[in-house]
Amino acid sequence: MNDVRGRIANFKDIDESNLKITHKKDYAAGLKAVQVSFKRSLFHGGVRRTVSNFYRVNQDKGVDCPGCAWPESITGDRKQVEFCENGAKALAEEHTKRICPPEWWAEHPISELERKTEYWLGQSGRITHPMIIREGETHYKPISWDEAFETIAEHIKATTPERSVFYTSGRTPNETAFMFQLMARSLGTNNLPDCSNMCHESSGTAMNPTIGIGKGTVSLEDIENAELIFVIGQNPGTNHPRMLGSLAKARHRGGKVVSVNPLPEAGLMKFKDPQAPMEHPLQSHKVLTGDKISDEYLQIKVGGDQALMQALGHLLLKKEEESPGSVLDKDFIEQSTKGWEDYKAARQELDWDEIEEATGLERAEIEKIGDMLAASKATIFCWALGITQQPHSVDTIKEIINLLLMQGNFGKPGAGACPVRGHSNVQGDRTFGIWEKPKEDFLQGLDAEFGIVSPREEGYDSTHTMYAMAEGNVDVFVSLGGNLAMANSDTEVMENGLRNTGLTVHISTKPNRSHVAHGKTSIILPTLGRSDRDDKHPGGRQFLSVENSMSVVSSTQGRLEPVSDHLLSEPSILAGMSQAIFKDDPDHPIDWQAMADDYDVIRDHASRVIPGTQDFNKRIRQKYGFVLPNPPRDHREFATEDGRASFTVREMEYLKPPEGHLVLQTMRSHDQYNTTFYGLDDRYRGVKGGRRVILIHPDDLKESGFEHREVVDVISVYDGEERRANQFTLVEYPTARGCAAAYYPEANALVHRDLKARESNTPGFKAMMVRFVPSTGTDRTTINHQVEVEVAA
Numbered sequence: 001m002n003d004v005r006g007r008i009a010n011f012k013d014i015d016e017s018n019l020k021i022t023h024k025k026d027y028a029a030g031l032k033a034v035q036v037s038f039k040r041s042l043f044h045g046g047v048r049r050t051v052s053n054f055y056r057v058n059q060d061k062g063v064d065c066p067g068c069a070w071p072e073s074i075t076g077d078r079k080q081v082e083f084c085e086n087g088a089k090a091l092a093e094e095h096t097k098r099i100c101p102p103e104w105w106a107e108h109p110i111s112e113l114e115r116k117t118e119y120w121l122g123q124s125g126r127i128t129h130p131m132i133i134r135e136g137e138t139h140y141k142p143i144s145w146d147e148a149f150e151t152i153a154e155h156i157k158a159t160t161p162e163r164s165v166f167y168t169s170g171r172t173p174n175e176t177a178f179m180f181q182l183m184a185r186s187l188g189t190n191n192l193p194d195c196s197n198m199c200h201e202s203s204g205t206a207m208n209p210t211i212g213i214g215k216g217t218v219s220l221e222d223i224e225n226a227e228l229i230f231v232i233g234q235n236p237g238t239n240h241p242r243m244l245g246s247l248a249k250a251r252h253r254g255g256k257v258v259s260v261n262p263l264p265e266a267g268l269m270k271f272k273d274p275q276a277p278m279e280h281p282l283q284s285h286k287v288l289t290g291d292k293i294s295d296e297y298l299q300i301k302v303g304g305d306q307a308l309m310q311a312l313g314h315l316l317l318k319k320e321e322e323s324p325g326s327v328l329d330k331d332f333i334e335q336s337t338k339g340w341e342d343y344k345a346a347r348q349e350l351d352w353d354e355i356e357e358a359t360g361l362e363r364a365e366i367e368k369i370g371d372m373l374a375a376s377k378a379t380i381f382c383w384a385l386g387i388t389q390q391p392h393s394v395d396t397i398k399e400i401i402n403l404l405l406m407q408g409n410f411g412k413p414g415a416g417a418c419p420v421r422g423h424s425n426v427q428g429d430r431t432f433g434i435w436e437k438p439k440e441d442f443l444q445g446l447d448a449e450f451g452i453v454s455p456r457e458e459g460y461d462s463t464h465t466m467y468a469m470a471e472g473n474v475d476v477f478v479s480l481g482g483n484l485a486m487a488n489s490d491t492e493v494m495e496n497g498l499r500n501t502g503l504t505v506h507i508s509t510k511p512n513r514s515h516v517a518h519g520k521t522s523i524i525l526p527t528l529g530r531s532d533r534d535d536k537h538p539g540g541r542q543f544l545s546v547e548n549s550m551s552v553v554s555s556t557q558g559r560l561e562p563v564s565d566h567l568l569s570e571p572s573i574l575a576g577m578s579q580a581i582f583k584d585d586p587d588h589p590i591d592w593q594a595m596a597d598d599y600d601v602i603r604d605h606a607s608r609v610i611p612g613t614q615d616f617n618k619r620i621r622q623k624y625g626f627v628l629p630n631p632p633r634d635h636r637e638f639a640t641e642d643g644r645a646s647f648t649v650r651e652m653e654y655l656k657p658p659e660g661h662l663v664l665q666t667m668r669s670h671d672q673y674n675t676t677f678y679g680l681d682d683r684y685r686g687v688k689g690g691r692r693v694i695l696i697h698p699d700d701l702k703e704s705g706f707e708h709r710e711v712v713d714v715i716s717v718y719d720g721e722e723r724r725a726n727q728f729t730l731v732e733y734p735t736a737r738g739c740a741a742a743y744y745p746e747a748n749a750l751v752h753r754d755l756k757a758r759e760s761n762t763p764g765f766k767a768m769m770v771r772f773v774p775s776t777g778t779d780r781t782t783i784n785h786q787v788e789v790e791v792a793a
Contacts, residue, residue, distance in 0.1 A: 056559060060623050064546045064556035066090045066171055066424055066530045070240045071220045071548040074624040086241060089678040093510070094529040098125025099563055100511055105131055105140040113516045118486060118745070119677040121511045127526040128564035135520040145568065145576060148523050153580035155503040155521070159475040161188035161455070165465050168194040169481030170423025171530070173544035173556065174432045175602040176570040179595060180480050181433035183578050186452050186590060190459030194434045196426050197462035198487055198763055202388035203419040205760040206397035210646045212639030215427060217416035217632040218380055219550055224249040226414035228376035232260040232305060233386020237267015237684055238670045240420055247293050258369055259294040261386065262302050262665065262736040263695070266684045268294050296369060300359050302663045302739045302766055303390050303655030307358035308366065309399035310652055314350040315370030316406055327374045329408025336636065337405055339647035346649045358654035360736050378414030379407060384422070386665070389765040392653040393757040402647055411636030421549040423674065428547030431628065432606060436461050445609040451589035462488055463761045466753055469497025477519065478505040480570065483512040486675040489751035489763035507573055512675065526567050532558040534569045539598035542569070545620050547628065554625030572596045657738065657769045658717065662700060665766040666744035675745060687731070695733035695741040704772055708732045712772040718752035725749045727775050740770065
């Protein structure tokens with residue numbers, strides 16, 4: 001079994017013979033990065049498509065960047081260039097002229113595509129025609145749109161609603177998400193897993209019961225005007241690069257930034273703004289010198305964040321005792337919260353030895369940060385996947401909320417909670433109904449608007465979907481974007497589950513691994529990208545909308561000529577599917593075609609179902625869109641059962657690896673966005689030409705008995721069961737002691753399906769217990785790893 005896992009994990013046909021490791025203390029972005037991205041875009045799409053696309057990115061009435069969810073200003077004019085290096089890469093991938101027509105699929109049987117890397121698949125180009133592969137066949141073949149819709153309908157009607165699953169990617173716009181969930185609930189299922197299940201589900205699970213909302217409670221202006229900002233478990237330099245500009249503005253205005261992360265990420269140390277010459281011609285030297293980002297950096301152990309938050313709570317109490325009335329917001333605590341006395345009692349005493357063991361930090365380091373927090377009158381806590389993907393993630397986030405409540409950091413300028421969402425509309429998807437656990441008021445509104453009876457039973461999230469597939473309980477799987485084979489944990493189980501499914505349907509722009517690890521029958525439906533012009537409608541050219549990480553809803557409209565006449569928009573695809581599914585029901589009340597013909601119809605429906613979207617069609621046409629209501633931010637109110645925010649008490653928990661093991665976390669490279677690879681380099685960390693590396697502290701490397709650049713196999717252990725991924729290069733790197741890091745999704749095979757966050761079910765991508773063994777070199781072409789190391793002064 002381990003040999004099988006090793007083969008699956010290796011994704012044959014990887015060539016990393018040019019792998020190089022270059023350690024750099026400062027790899028922050030500059031003009032060169034933008035120039036490289038622009039050249040890449042020209043290579044993919046040519047001059048006209050590149051200039052036309054880039055000019056409108058993140059501008060009013062333009063195209064919303066398909067990358068991250070970091071917001072743009074809504075209070076003034078925006079920069080001439082409102083995108084980052086990775087945004088440019090995402091746009092280049094979308095406006096490429098490379099195509100995968102039917103001839104391409106005819107040339108590549110599944111047996112060959114299974115050996116290709118995800119990078120190779122993604123770089124092959126845009127899919128141009130609907131394609132199908134039936135049970136027993138070796139190649140995808142073209143199929144007409146009508147026949148594809150009829151085939152999908154036949155499979156769905158041949159099974160029961162609970163055996164159909166509808167998965168959503170974070171790039172899905174609001175209108176499409178609303179139609180998708182409506183289709184699923186009209187069928188009778190809440191099986192609506194999405195990518196949020198695997199990233200920020202822990203945030204919503206912690207925040208909804210404590211402050212009454214699962215979203216962040218700050219605006220972009222709050223970030224720039226905060227006195228103190230914590231950036232925890234997050235690497236914005238790669239994952240949300242434009243956030244660095246906001247942090248730099250906060251520091252220019254006197255704010256302080258504390259970074260808490262196991263890896264000393266370059267972007268958190270210094271930021272070189274490539275847009276500085278455009279914005280401040282007299283300050284163009286900053287491109288060369290850079291701005292310092294972090295005032296303090298805590299190199300915490302993976303999984304030690306809850307202990308740190310408890311220590312900070314203890315220190316705030318002690319500071320308040322020393323100087324009553326100077327630290328805590330007692331009026332806010334008394335009037336707006338509950339559970340204070342229990343929390344206060346729990347944090348009175350602290351075992352500093354255990355805190356140091358859990359965090360890897362010295363007491364003096366933590367006390368210094370405690371002084372900064374106590375002195376701040378407006379604090380924001382930002383966090384991302386480094387917090388959300390561990391067994392105790394929900395408890396950790398609740399501890400962050402405790403700290404914010406202690407000082408009343410809600411509903412005032414420069415203060416609040418900021419879970420930094422990843423994909424550009426992952427938050428909007430949830431707002432517009434993509435959730436396996438919908439609230440009753442939403443379902444009542446949906447039923448009243450459309451005359452249906454929505455199911456009330458909880459559906460499958462992404463982890464439950466994997467379980468159900470493995471047990472043979474899924475007959476139809478429809479994926480609206482995304483690449484679940486690579487995004488989810490336990491690669492072997494996930495891929496086998498997809499292959500065990502009767503029909504898999506993928507609404508996609510480019511080939512990916514989920515098309516290869518396909519169902520017994522599999523259909524690929526090629527759709528317009530966000531940059532593509534969408535004008536094949538009776539109502540003329542259409543636009544869509546998205547919601548960013550700070551609850552701003554804005555329009556997005558592509559302008560590029562689609563690479564194929566056979567592409568359909570997502571609303572048109574969903575309308576075609578729905579019409580085929582429900583055509584034999586004379587009482588079916590929904591006019592799907594009206595929504596596909598004119599997206600204003602979708603928005604009118606949504607405005608009567610979703611609070612805060614009233615007058616949707618009018619407000620979305622305003623410059624920069626509109627902001628959804630947020631009670632903690634807007635009115636210092638909390639939509640909990642009793643209207644009070646909750647302090648919570650949890651036992652301290654941290655990750656304790658067995659003897660001879662390290663705690664492994666997964667991460668993205670700089671040339672990657674989620675499961676999409678733009679290249680094989682990670683410039684910020686100095687890794688070039690390959691991805692199968694393990695970053696490890698020099699002292700841990702020495703204790704392991706291996707050497708720098710040595711190729712090993714990695715074994716993870718969970719609940720007595722071992723999994724294996726072969727041939728990774730060990731690389732000395734200044735990680736926290738006892739911890740290591742590897743790229744996702746190469747390391748996903750090491751994540752046991754049951755290793756997940758309690759309550760939220762988020763996979764434990766940051767909690768693997770691993771050891772290394774000499775490489776077997778099996779199931780893979782022997783590679784000569786010539787790893788070069790350059791250590792900067």
